[in-house]
Amino acid sequence: MALSSSFMLLMFSSLLVASLVLNASTVDGSRKVVLKSEGHPIIDLKDPRVQEIGKFAVNEHNREAKTNLVYKSVIKGEVFLDISGTSYLLTILTTNNDKYLANVLDRPLERVRNLISFKKLSF
Numbered sequence: 001m002a003l004s005s006s007f008m009l010l011m012f013s014s015l016l017v018a019s020l021v022l023n024a025s026t027v028d029g030s031r032k033v034v035l036k037s038e039g040h041p042i043i044d045l046k047d048p049r050v051q052e053i054g055k056f057a058v059n060e061h062n063r064e065a066k067t068n069l070v071y072k073s074v075i076k077g078e079v080f081l082d083i084s085g086t087s088y089l090l091t092i093l094t095t096n097n098d099k100y101l102a103n104v105l106d107r108p109l110e111r112v113r114n115l116i117s118f119k120k121l122s123f
Helices: 002-022 048-065
Strands: 024-026 031-035 071-082 085-094 098-106 111-123
Touching: 048 071, 048 085, 048 098, 048 111, 085 111
Parallel strands: none
Antiparallel strands: 024 031, 071 085, 085 098, 098 111
């Protein structure tokens, strides 16, 4: 009985990993490949963690691009469970009323957060 339970657990784990690998997608062509699960909308955009990640995205973009954008709020978002952490796809509003799409990979257990992409949205 224990052998069949272990076998079933191994099969389930293998299928889970395989489904994540088959859903691999390039987030920002030149930067990184992120293996994703299906995204889920963020319901509470005012959640302190979501706000913190939005501010991080703007600050990190400012540092990398040598710009001076000022964060205002997160107006839309999705969260993905990745094999390497949690990926946030956020639509961010800045104080000049421009909108940006940011992808942030968060690995809280390792205390690591990376800005994967940051692009201005045009409407």
